[in-house]
Amino acid sequence: MAEQQPAFEDELKLNSVVGQLQNKPPLVTPWEIENLRSQLVDAAAGNRFLLQGGDCAERFSECRPDIIANRLKVLLQMSLVLVYGLRLPVTRVGRFAGQYAKPRSSDVEESNGQVLPSYRGDIVNEPEFGRHARRPAPERMIQAYEHSAMTLNYIRALGEGGFADLHHPEYWNLGFVRHESLRQEYQQIVDAILEALHFMEAVSTNPIGDVDRVSFYTSHEALLLPYEESFTRRALKDAPTYNLSTHFPWIGKRTSHVDGAHVEYARGIRNPLGLKIGPGTTTDGLISLLERLNPDNEAGRITLITRFGANQIADGLAPLLAHVEREGRLVLWACDPMHGNTETLSNGIKTRRFDNIKSELEQAFDLHADHGTILGGVHLELTGENVTECIGGARGLEEEDLHRAYQSQVDPRLNGEQALELAFAIVRKRRAMLSK
Ligand code: PEP
Ligand code: CO
Numbered sequence: 001m002a003e004q005q006p007a008f009e010d011e012l013k014l015n016s017v018v019g020q021l022q023n024k025p026p027l028v029t030p031w032e033i034e035n036l037r038s039q040l041v042d043a044a045a046g047n048r049f050l051l052q053g054g055d056c057a058e059r060f061s062e063c064r065p066d067i068i069a070n071r072l073k074v075l076l077q078m079s080l081v082l083v084y085g086l087r088l089p090v091t092r093v094g095r096f097a098g099q100y101a102k103p104r105s106s107d108v109e110e111s112n113g114q115v116l117p118s119y120r121g122d123i124v125n126e127p128e129f130g131r132h133a134r135r136p137a138p139e140r141m142i143q144a145y146e147h148s149a150m151t152l153n154y155i156r157a158l159g160e161g162g163f164a165d166l167h168h169p170e171y172w173n174l175g176f177v178r179h180e181s182l183r184q185e186y187q188q189i190v191d192a193i194l195e196a197l198h199f200m201e202a203v204s205t206n207p208i209g210d211v212d213r214v215s216f217y218t219s220h221e222a223l224l225l226p227y228e229e230s231f232t233r234r235a236l237k238d239a240p241t242y243n244l245s246t247h248f249p250w251i252g253k254r255t256s257h258v259d260g261a262h263v264e265y266a267r268g269i270r271n272p273l274g275l276k277i278g279p280g281t282t283t284d285g286l287i288s289l290l291e292r293l294n295p296d297n298e299a300g301r302i303t304l305i306t307r308f309g310a311n312q313i314a315d316g317l318a319p320l321l322a323h324v325e326r327e328g329r330l331v332l333w334a335c336d337p338m339h340g341n342t343e344t345l346s347n348g349i350k351t352r353r354f355d356n357i358k359s360e361l362e363q364a365f366d367l368h369a370d371h372g373t374i375l376g377g378v379h380l381e382l383t384g385e386n387v388t389e390c391i392g393g394a395r396g397l398e399e400e401d402l403h404r405a406y407q408s409q410v411d412p413r414l415n416g417e418q419a420l421e422l423a424f425a426i427v428r429k430r431r432a433m434l435s436k
Helices: 011-022 030-044 065-086 140-159 180-203 225-230 261-267 283-293 313-326 354-371 399-405 416-434
Strands: 049-054 090-095 108-111 114-117 217-221 232-234 241-243 248-251 273-277 302-306 332-335 375-381
Touching (some): 011 140, 011 225, 030 090, 030 332, 065 140, 140 217, 225 232, 248 261, 248 302, 261 283, 283 302, 283 313, 302 313, 332 354, 354 375, 354 416, 375 416
Parallel strands (some): 049 090, 248 273, 273 302, 332 375
Antiparallel strands (some): 108 114, 232 241
């Protein structure tokens, strides 16, 4: 039995939806996937950095031009900060154009004596607590495909040159940074980036967006198996099989059992795979997963996305780094400082503290340095919108502020300012390490 699957009541309907999806055009192509794979090889070797980020869960209702563009802008700004600060090319991967399915800790939710299926993301049901809204509806998979296609279409169009306004200073307004010394330091970085952008514009006849055709790859958790299987295809008879609904699927923490259906599914596709690991992941367990998912130990195949939490990373990550290194397993290490740092406040609101997120990332850099391994990327939950979901950051959001613009139905995201601040924090950390 596959874990974390909704209990669809109407099997005929489910089969009919799968049949329809199997005949839809794919969202991505094998050659794009192979390009990403080779970039991940570079990141694992320390010659590139992976920036992966986006919503915890996309919503159909948020498939809107402003929301999509703002999210891309934040990712692009962050990547410019990282390119400048790390002196490395950055690969941008969004948690978007398909991030619609969520694992849940319980199959059901109870309220006022009524027990209903849990909300499992827009691809399955609706968050409102009602019998109709919560019924898993197979036809939502078609809507998920359509919303993914619309999102990706706009992302591809914007990537062709819609970001020419990045060089305007007002775009980099750092008014949220209250601390004077930090503000000055950030301003220096921004000035240097703007100067580089102006220089590139001066020597190129194209607007900046075209200089490096701003490309974004897509990723989502490969959770809802009937959907993923519908896009699992091979172009020619003897060609490799790919999941063509996304460039970069990942296996979530709750479904990463070596004998489980999700690992079995992922084994059969050639896409690069993300694998979430954290508290409870044992050294032996991890090696068996790597053997199962990457029997030939190919570079670029596996990205280990570690998500321990600021309090647990030191004890949890060190043995895994040592063991994977000792066994000679090739992986790209990325840090997800979000999912181990979620907490529920006394009023029931789920949040994350910016300081814990930053601390987990900084500790990850140090632990990798201590072990001679390379932290080649980050995995974040963020939005370009001005939400108030995570506590802290330069603007000093507090518990009392969270109600103002809390929008997530699932995990709390960094807002645009907090996300940019985190990119600066990475650069500061790297500089401090290098100057030691
Ligand atoms: C997620 O990335 O939204 C998620 C559920 O993560 P994890 O599987 O690491 O808990
Ligand atoms: Co999440």
